[in-house]
Amino acid sequence: MRAVIQRAARASVTIEGRVAGAIDRGLLVLVAVAEGDTPADGEWLAAKLAALRIFPDDEGRMNRSVTDIGGGILVVSQFTLFASTRKGTRPSFNGAAAPAVAIPLYEQFLRQLEAALGGPVARGEFGASMRVELVNDGPVTLIIDTRERE
Numbered sequence: 001m002r003a004v005i006q007r008a009a010r011a012s013v014t015i016e017g018r019v020a021g022a023i024d025r026g027l028l029v030l031v032a033v034a035e036g037d038t039p040a041d042g043e044w045l046a047a048k049l050a051a052l053r054i055f056p057d058d059e060g061r062m063n064r065s066v067t068d069i070g071g072g073i074l075v076v077s078q079f080t081l082f083a084s085t086r087k088g089t090r091p092s093f094n095g096a097a098a099p100a101v102a103i104p105l106y107e108q109f110l111r112q113l114e115a116a117l118g119g120p121v122a123r124g125e126f127g128a129s130m131r132v133e134l135v136n137d138g139p140v141t142l143i144i145d146t147r148e149r150e
Helices: 039-051 099-117
Strands: 002-015 018-023 026-032 062-064 072-077 131-145
Touching: 002 039, 002 072, 018 026, 018 072, 026 039, 026 099, 026 131, 039 099, 072 099
Parallel strands: 026 072
Antiparallel strands: 002 018, 002 026, 002 131
C-alpha cells in the first residue's frame, strides 16, 4: 500500500454534490493498494498512521499523534499513487491492484484503522469521482509505502 499523508486543519470529500466524509484537525490520507498487498500491509499502515507524531507539542515540535490530539482521519482511495510514466507521458497504472483485489483490502484497512484509532474514520468511496478539499496545516505532507516500512 502507498499513502500520501497530509496534516490538515480541515478536509472533506464530496461525491455527486454530497459530502461523503469530513474532518476538522487531523490527517487526510490518500491511499492505494498495490498488486501483492496483503492484510498485513493494512495492519502495519493503520498502526503507523495512528501513532505518527506529526502534530506540534507545546514547544512547537512534531511530537504528538492524531490520537494524542483527538483528531480525525479522512481516507480517500487513489489508485493513481501507483502511476508510472517510464514509457512516455501517458501514465500506466499496472502497479495498482485490480478492483476485485483492492476493494476488500481497502475496506479491511479502514476497519484496521478504526481499531487502531478506537473510533470511526471519515472516508470517500472506492472508485467514485470525488472532489477533495484540504487546508494543509504546516504544510506537512509525507509519503509512506508499506513495502519500504520506514
